[in-house]
Amino acid sequence: MTPVAQGLVMGVDIGGTKIAAGFVDGDGKIVRQIRHPMVANGTAEAGLQAVFDAINALTSSASKDAFGAIGICAPGPLDPKTGIVLNPPNVPCWRNFPLAQKVAEKYRQPVKLDNDGNAAALAETRWGAAHGYHYVFYATLGTGIGTGSVLDGRIYHGNTGAAAEGGHVTIDYRGPVCHCGKRGCIEILAAGPAIGKRARAKVEAEPARAARILEFAKGNVASVTSEHVAQAYVAGDLLAREVLEETVELLVPWLGNIVDLLDPDILVMGGGVSSTLQPFFGEIKERLPRWCVNPRASEIPLVLAHYGADAGIAGGAALCA
Numbered sequence: 001m002t003p004v005a006q007g008l009v010m011g012v013d014i015g016g017t018k019i020a021a022g023f024v025d026g027d028g029k030i031v032r033q034i035r036h037p038m039v040a041n042g043t044a045e046a047g048l049q050a051v052f053d054a055i056n057a058l059t060s061s062a063s064k065d066a067f068g069a070i071g072i073c074a075p076g077p078l079d080p081k082t083g084i085v086l087n088p089p090n091v092p093c094w095r096n097f098p099l100a101q102k103v104a105e106k107y108r109q110p111v112k113l114d115n116d117g118n119a120a121a122l123a124e125t126r127w128g129a130a131h132g133y134h135y136v137f138y139a140t141l142g143t144g145i146g147t148g149s150v151l152d153g154r155i156y157h158g159n160t161g162a163a164a165e166g167g168h169v170t171i172d173y174r175g176p177v178c179h180c181g182k183r184g185c186i187e188i189l190a191a192g193p194a195i196g197k198r199a200r201a202k203v204e205a206e207p208a209r210a211a212r213i214l215e216f217a218k219g220n221v222a223s224v225t226s227e228h229v230a231q232a233y234v235a236g237d238l239l240a241r242e243v244l245e246e247t248v249e250l251l252v253p254w255l256g257n258i259v260d261l262l263d264p265d266i267l268v269m270g271g272g273v274s275s276t277l278q279p280f281f282g283e284i285k286e287r288l289p290r291w292c293v294n295p296r297a298s299e300i301p302l303v304l305a306h307y308g309a310d311a312g313i314a315g316g317a318a319l320c321a
C-alpha cells in the first residue's frame with residue numbers, strides 16, 4: 001500500500017455488526033478504507049477494542065501523524081456534545097459509554113462523535129449532493145429511516161442533541177406500533193422491512209401475479225424482502241411496482257411535513273431503499289405540493305445522495321473537516 005498523504009481525516013462508521021474506517025481528503029474523497037467486525041454483544045471493553053482494531057488496521061501502513069482528527073458516526077441515541085454513546089438498541093455493549101474520550105486518549109487526536117443521519121447529512125452538504133445548499137434535509141432509507149438537518153453549514157442538534165429523529169415522525173396515529181413505541185412512524189411504514197412485509201402480503205393475496213418476486217426469493221414467500229421487490233421492479237414486475245407506489249404514497253405526506261417544518265432548499269435521499277425509489281423521485285416532487293402549504297415546494301430539488309455504502313466514513317470525516 002502507498003503511504004497516506006498529510007491533511008487527511010479519519011472517518012469511522014460503527015454499526016451493529018461491522019466497523020468501516022477510512023481516510024478522507026479535503027475534497028471528501030475516500031482514499032483508503034477497511035472493514036472490520038464489530039463486537040456489539042460483549043463487554044464495553046470488547047466493543048472498544050474492536051474499534052481500536054479497525055483503526056489500527058487502517059493505520060498499519062500509515063505514519064502515526066498522517067491524519068489530523070478522527071470522526072466517528074455511531075448508532076444513536078448518543079450525545080454529540082459530550083461524545084457519550086447513550087443506549088443504542090443494536091450496540092448493547094455500550095450504555096452511557098464515553099466513546100469519544102476513550103478514542104481520543106488512545107490516539108491523542110481530537111475526536112468527534114455523531115449519529116449516522118447527522119454525519120451523513122453533513123458529508124452530503126460539504127462534499128456531496130447538497131454542496132452549495134444552505135438548508136439541507138437528508139434522509140437515509142434502508143433497514144430504518146435516519147435523518148439529519150444541516151442549517152447554514154452546521155448540523156441542527158436541538159437542545160440536547162436529540163433532534164432530527166425524522167424516521168420517528170408519525171404520519172398515522174392509528175398505524176402499527178414502531179420499535180420506538182410510537183404508532184405509525186414513517187420508519188415502521190416505509191423502511192425496507194415494511195416494503196418486504198407489504199410485498200409478502202400481496203404475494204399471498206395474489207399468487208397469480210407473484211411469480212417474478214417469488215423467483216427472486218427462491219419460491220419462498222416468507223423470505224421475500226425489499227431487495228427482492230427492487231430486483232423484480234427492475235425486471236419490469238407490476239406487483240413490485242405497486243408495492244413501491246404504495247411506499248411513495250406514504251413518503252409524500254411525510255416529506256410534506258418536513259418541508260413545512262424546515263423549508264429546506266434541498267432534499268437528499270440516501271440508503272438502499274432510496275436507490276430503489278429513485279425512478280419515482282419525479283412523481284414524489286409532483287405530488288409534494290398537495291401535501292404541504294409551502295408555496296415553493298415544487299421547486300425544491302429531490303436528489304439521490306452522493307455517498308452510498310460509504311456514507312458513514314464520509315460522515316465521520318465531515319464532522320472533523
Ligand SMILES: [Zn+2]
Pocket residue numbers: 167168169178179180181182185187188
Ligand atoms: Zn418510531
